[in-house]
Amino acid sequence: MxxxxxxxxxxxxxxxxxxxxxxxxxDSGATSQKPKQVIDRLNQFYSQENANVHRGIHFLSENATRNYEEARVKLANYLNAKSNEIVWTKGATESINLIAHGLSHLLTSADSVAISALEHHANIVPWQQACEKTGANLIILPINELGILDLAQAKILLEKYQPKILALSHASNALGNIQPIAELIQYIKPYNTISVIDGAQGFLHLRPDIKQIECDFYVLSAHKALGPTGLGAFYGRYELLCQMPVYQTGGEMIKHVSFEKTTFALPPGKFEAGTPNISAVIAFATALDYLQQLxxxxxxxxxxxxxxxxxxxxxxxxxxxxxxxxxxxxxxxxxxxxxxxxxxxxxxxxxxxxxxxxxxxxxxxxxxxxxxxxxxxxxxxxxxxxxxxxxxxxxxxxxxxxxx
Incomplete structure (x- = not known):
């Protein structure tokens, strides 16, 4: 036991x-506490291993790069996904903003985006902005008087509008409700709706399996799952990642730069501009190890x-x-x-x-x-x-x- x-x-x-x-x-919904193994791993990196990734051929840089990319593989395995479908960000909020920016080119004034009335502001405002930019319609899936998603009414609205995107929390941050995401994702398959799941609250408690959920995107936050602050990640279906435009530009995410033209790296690299939060990524791998042992x-x-x-x-x-x-x-x-x-x-x-x-x-x-x-x-x-x-x-x- x-x-x-x-x-x-x-x-x-x-x-x-x-x-x-x-x-x-x-108050673990705001941030989880950290086991000493994660704290020690942060200290070890900065005291014994500190170096940048992907930029050097010296021992420290190669070691940091290896540990950084091994963390990506660990998260992919934890989610039952592929490592080239895992993108590191600074948090779940940035992940949703990146995805909303990347999918906006698919929206027109004839399209709809569906969210639920339970969503965190971070899963409302980016879609509002995308709809304002493109003229798309924002549809709100209703809840009952206790704050529980009205599944029957939600299905009626999804059938009526057949939204281009469904953005839904795995679990409500305010009320804790576990959403019927797998059922709704199957329901919208005939409409070719892209599903974006906010797993900031669900990741720690529900151990999501991407192959079972069959979502197109799944967003998470490290600090809500025993990891450091300032780090998030998301799973994205590789085909969609390839179609999405870059979110930020600069170092690391490029393939070739000239004064005439710049070409970008393949996913996930093209979404990871600049020096990443290396220490947090490596310490989050330790948090994943901890969770795997339970x-x-x-x-x-x-x-x-x-x-x-x-x-x-x-x-x-x-x-x-x-x-x-x-x-x-x-x-x-x-x-x-x-x-x-x-x-x-x-x-x-x-x-x-x-x-x-x-x-x-x-x-x-x-x-x-x-x-x-x-x-x-x-x-x-x-x-x-x-x-x-x-x-x-x-x-x-x-x-x-x-x-x-």
Whole structure:
């Protein structure tokens, strides 16, 4: 069986205290904590291996290049994809912007782009911009009053508009809902719709398999999956990567430059201009090694047991309202207490060492649909335990007492 206590020991931050209380970290949706193996790998690179990649024939450069490209292979294997279909970026946000820029040339005023009402701003605004630029229509797949995708209505809209692009989160960052992406991707196959999946939240918890999902693009963020900040990546179907124009120009991504003309490298190189975040890529490979060693099914079962315990404990508190899908969820729960402002609750919880997120979670349109200004969000990961949740519930009850 999975031993969370043993895994928790790998994360140095849990020896910290906040306001003279033990840290209760319930904000993994914002960023995951890092195991010491990843931290040590960063330190090792900068203290013993630091060099640029793809530019030198000396030992350090060749070693850095080898480790950098081996990380690409590891991520490809983790996703069940090919290494030449993995592009490094500075984050999931840049990945979506790059993809939206690259697919805009396929859009006309006769086309549509479909997204859901659950999306993060990073999976709304780039498509809004693409539609404004091309005249394409932005279609919003609706949700119900709890914030769950209305699958029947979504299919009706997809059949009606037959969008050129469907951009959908694997899991909601605000509510934790796991989206029926595989079902919807199969549904849109007859329309030749290009599917773009935002996996920023789903990657850590759901272990995506590209061949099973059959999406055209899958976006992820390293820092939400035990890796360093400032790094993201995406899978892109190679045929589409070849068709997409470059996003940034400069060094590294070229094939040949003259004053008359420049030609560009093949994917993924043509999308990786300049010196990359080498240390983060190499340390992310260590994070992937760490995740590979875990039994994914047991990790999921453990996270779900924590989530269901959290749901049951919150439902005991009179005045708490829960949002989202409480059965099909990655372990992220949004709630409000009566008319109290989420910021006030989060601020008081912090006095007890409890770290949660409050606000609109970069999902203002979703909050408008739910008719709230924001929520308190608890987002779990496998390094949490039942004691964390008991201390959170105690702190929440004390917070409520102070507010009333």
């Amino acid at each position: 999975l031993s969370p206590e043993m895994l928790r020991d790998d994360f140095p931050i849990f020896s910290s205290s906040i306001n003279d209380n033990s840290l209760i970290y319930l 039994e994914h099914q047991k990790v999921q079962q453990y996270e779900q047991s924590l989530f269901q315990y959290l749901v049951s404990e919150l439902q005991r508190i009179d005045g708490i309202k829960l949002y989202g899908d409480l059965k099909n969820n990655i372990g992220t729960l949004s709630f409000n207490y009566k008319e109290e402002h989420p910021f006030d609750i989060a601020t008081l919880l912090d006095q007890f060492g409890v770290a949660v997120r409050s606000g609109h979670h970069c999902t203002q349109p979703l909050m408008q649909c739910l008719q709230v200004t924001g929520t308190v969000r608890v987002s779990l990961a496998f390094y949490n335990n039942k004691n964390d949740l008991d201390l959170f519930i105690n702190a929440l009850n004390s917070t409520i007492s102070m507010l009333e």
